[in-house]
Amino acid sequence: MDAKTLKNVKVGDTVKVVRIIGVGAIKRRIMDMGITKGSEVFVRKTAPFGDPIEVTVRGYELSLRKDDAEMIAVESVNSVNSVNSAGQGER
Amino acid sequence: MTIRIALAGNPNSGKTTLFNALTGSNQFVGNWPGVTIAKKEGKLKGAKDVLIVDLPGIYSLSPYSLEEVIARDYLADERPDAILNIIDGTNLERNLFLTTQLVEMGIPVVTAVNMMDAVNKLGNRIDFERLSETLACKALGISALSGEGIVEAAEAAIAAADQPAPTPRHGFSGSVEHTLAHIEEAVLHDLPDNVQRWYAIKLFERDEKIAAKLNVDAATRAHLEEDIRKCETEMDDDSESIITSERYAYIESVIGGCLTTKKKGALTVSDRIDLVVTNRFFALPIFAFVMFVVYFVSVTTVGSYATDWANDGVFGKGWELFGARIPGVPAILGEILTSIDCAQWLQSLILDGIVAGVGAVIGFIPQMLILFFFLAFLESCGYMARIAFIMDRIFRKFGMSGKSFIPILIGSGCGVPGILSSRTIENERDRRMTIMTTTFIPCSAKLPVIALISGALFSGAWWVAPSAYFVGIVAIVCSGVILKKTRLFSGDPAPFVMELPPYRWPAARNVFFSMWERSWSFMKKAGSIILLSTIFVWFASSFGWSNEGFGSVEMPNSLLARVGSAVSWIFAPLGWGEWQPTVAALTGLIAKENVVGTFGILYGFTEVAEDGEEVWAVLQSSFTVVSAYSFLVFNLLCAPCVAAMGAIRREMNSAKWFSVAIAYQCVLAYLVAFCIYQFGKFFTGAGFDIGVAAALAVTAFFLYALFRAPTKSLAERAD
Structure with missing residues (x-):
């Protein structure tokens, strides 16, 4: 099974970024906006049509598409709020 | 200095x-x-x-x-x-x-x-x-x-x-610094000291643009590559990520020392606004309401009063100020010109050409100012980013941005401000796509044409007007899907990683600055094009050869009518190859509502109602239901009026993209009208002929363009 990505984190959960998987422009942009290895990301909400998602990172709000969120490998910060493994996440 | x-x-x-x-x-x-x-x-x-x-x-x-x-x-x-x-x-x-x-x-x-x-x-x-x-x-x-x-x-x-620039204090980790020093030594030692570090970091990040600019030869690059690889292996990450992560790590340490925050916890006002505004259930109703207000004020009420005042009052029959009657500019100028015994043709040039042309541009200004006021407000208060957030899911499917919704909505009032409002779309490709397709939505000037066709041939059937909007929307969606797959619009997809800024009450000065700046840039650039084009069309429609040689003539004898007759065969496959509809479509390029008036003139009426009721009987004899609908669809989709084309030229800022847009619109209009006429003819009882076969071929090509695999660079992304 794939490692957990930001795409399947439930709304309301906070996770820690492990790695950015992609390449090129999108990866650079994601990192420039502050989603770097070790940063904490809080998933705030999904848009009314289910995509994109809104996250809080480094104290501000950022929106990104689920396709791009899939490039961000994450791990749970606290065991209490731990998220289900890939596939059962928020839709 | x-x-x-x-x-x-x-x-x-x-x-x-x-x-x-x-x-x-x-x-x-x-x-x-x-x-x-x-x-x-x-x-x-x-x-x-x-x-x-x-x-x-x-x-x-x-x-x-x-x-x-x-x-x-x-x-x-x-x-x-x-x-x-x-x-x-x-x-x-x-x-x-x-x-x-x-x-x-x-x-x-x-x-x-x-x-x-x-x-x-x-x-x-x-x-x-x-x-x-x-x-x-x-x-x-x-x-x-x-x-x-x-x-x-x-x-x-x-x-x-x-002062000389001080050396930056932050450094990167040992092995990165080591590699940077290598890079400086290998390629940058000839450059001034104070720029070496910047270039070294860019080369370390494998920045292709910088490498090309510095002309680093292949052997040196291979050598650098070796160094960078070594560093990457050691740090277990790629070079770009290493630099970015270390920058943020450094910033965390800076902030730790310089910023004392009060304990956070309570939601800010902005957070609370956002809880409602982009809420899963309230987001769409609120969005619809905001759009309704923008449209209602800038297009249907205040905006259209102001535009009518400018067009019909100041540049028309005159207007009233506190009970005093103020004559329109044409009347004032006309009097002056007559009093100085101005030549008839010059008077016509000034009044029907220049004043009408300038008036057409100025007429848009009040509407534009109001619209740009709203756009500036939505942008600076932070809601524009939320519009993109809410609508992205829908619009990205056909190569546009969530912000494309606004140009299309405004375009249903008038294409000119619609095209200009595409300015809010940052991504160049999304913006071009939006500019190309916005005018497919019937604008208010196309409504008289719809009324004419619907009244004359469909005895005012309820479905004709909605079908025009339906055709417009389908044209936008299909164009989006088709164009997205062509080489023109392929390439690396732009990341949609967007900040959602906190809601702020905008500074009035900024809103007005932005409003003025955008309107002025339109007036300056598009104004000149529109003016020239109107003069040209005025000339073509009021001059021609008569028995007395070349000179001022009535429209049926004008150059324009001649051109119309000469090219009318082009439209025969669409079912309206006579010269009158061709000329009507040509004058539609000045302003779409001209189509109705031109029919009136060409069929011998001096003045016609807005829906052209007088010419219905003549139209019934020269059009069939099918050819009339084909005529309608062609006029809805083909190149818009001169003012809107001026706006397209202005916003594309490139002759090539302007031509691509206009050509695409005309070709699409032609093919769709062609298929409608040929299939319509077939289903209303005419036999199968070469025209129907050609329409089948066009449809097949259209479906292929719609469903084929995208061009390479997009496909790569899907992997």
Whole structure:
């Protein structure tokens, strides 16, 4: 099974970024906006049509598409709020 | 000697507010060479010899976005004397990320921490002395909105311009520094000392644009590549990620020392607004309401009163001011011209050509001002970003942006402001796609044409008007899907990683500046094109050969009518190959509502009602239901009026893209009308002929274009 990505984190959960998987422009942009290895990301909400998602990172709000969120490998910060493994996440 | 200060900062950091406050009305707005991104420069208030250059709002200096490339090329090649870096004090962490890159350019930097009033309100404290110390550049607090500290910031930048740029304090980890030193030694030792570090970091990041610029030969690059690989293996990450992560790690340490935050917990006002505004259930109703208000005020009520006043009053029959009758410009000018015995043709040129042409442009201005006011308001209060957030899912499917919704909505009132409102779309490809397709939606000037056809041939059937909108929407969606797959629109997809800025009450001055700037740029550039085109069409429709030789004639004998007759065979496959409908469609290029009036003139009526009721009987004899619908669809989809084409030319800012857009619209209109006529004919009882076969072929091609696999570069992304 794939490692957990930001795409399947439930709304309301906070996770820690492990790695950015992609390449090129999108990866650079994601990192420039502050989603770097070790940063904490809080998933705030999904848009009314289910995509994109809104996250809080480094104290501000950022929106990104689920396709791009899939490039961000994450791990749970606290065991209490731990998220289900890939596939059962928020839709 | 003029001191040049570049103003750099993140979007939403208050950069525009600061620029307006520093320069006042001494602004020159243009474009950066070769692109549609606005370049603003201005003289510092009270200092004739200080020029402020407003760089595009950027988050980083990566090679991947046009704005960032423009900004860094300006800094690296034009070498301004100082950089005034404005950062949002309520979001130091991400804003300082750009600062860490700016201080590496070898240009003196002054950091102005904006929104200090909001920072104080949050109960946060920033230690500026320490911040200046750690960043190796002067840092001070300002409030661009109230003007507090901005003079000091400008003075600090001027003072810094005299000094050599200090060496940046932050370093990277040992093995990165080691590699950077290698790079400097291998390729950069001939460059001035103060730019070596910037280039070394870019080469380490494998920045292709910089490598090409420095002309690094293949052997050296291979050698550098080896060094970079070694470092990457050691750090277990790629070079770009290493640099970015270390920058942020450094910023965390800076902030730890300089920023004291009050315990957070309570939601801010902005958070609370957002809870409602982008709520899963309320978001769409609120969005619909906001759009309704924008449309209602700028297109149907205030905007259309103002436009009617300008068109029918000032440039028409006259208007009333406190009971006094003020004649329209044509009447006043007409009297003057008659009184000085002006030649008939010259009078006609001035009144029917120039005044009508200028009037057509000016008529749009009130509507445009109102619309741009709303757009500026939506942008600066933070809601525009939420519109993109809400609508992205739908519009990205056909190659547009969530923000494409606004141009299309406005386009249903008038295509000109619709096209101009595409300005809010940052991504160039999404913007072009939106500009190309916006005018497919029937604008208010096309309504009389719909009324004419529906009344004359369909005895006013209820479905004709809705079907016109349906055709428009389908044309937009299908064009999006088809064009997205062509080479024109392929290429690396733009990342949709967008900041959702906190809601803020916009500064009135900024809203008005933006409103004026956009309207003025339209008046200047599109005005000249529209004016020339109107004069040309005026000439063609009022001059021609008669028994007395070349001269002023009635429209049926004019050059335009001749051209119409000469080219009318082109439209025979669409079912309306007579010269009258062809000429009517041609005059529609001036303004779509002209189609109705032209039919009136050509069929011998002097004046017709808006829906052309008088010509219905004649139309019934020369059109069939099918050919009439084909005529309608062609006029809905083909190239819009001259004013809208002027707007397209202005916004595309490229002759090539303008031609592509107009050609695409005309070809699509022709093919769709062709298929409608041929299939309609077949299903209403005519036999199968070569026309139907051709229509089948066109349909097959259309379906192929719609469902084929996308061109390569997009397919790669799907992997």
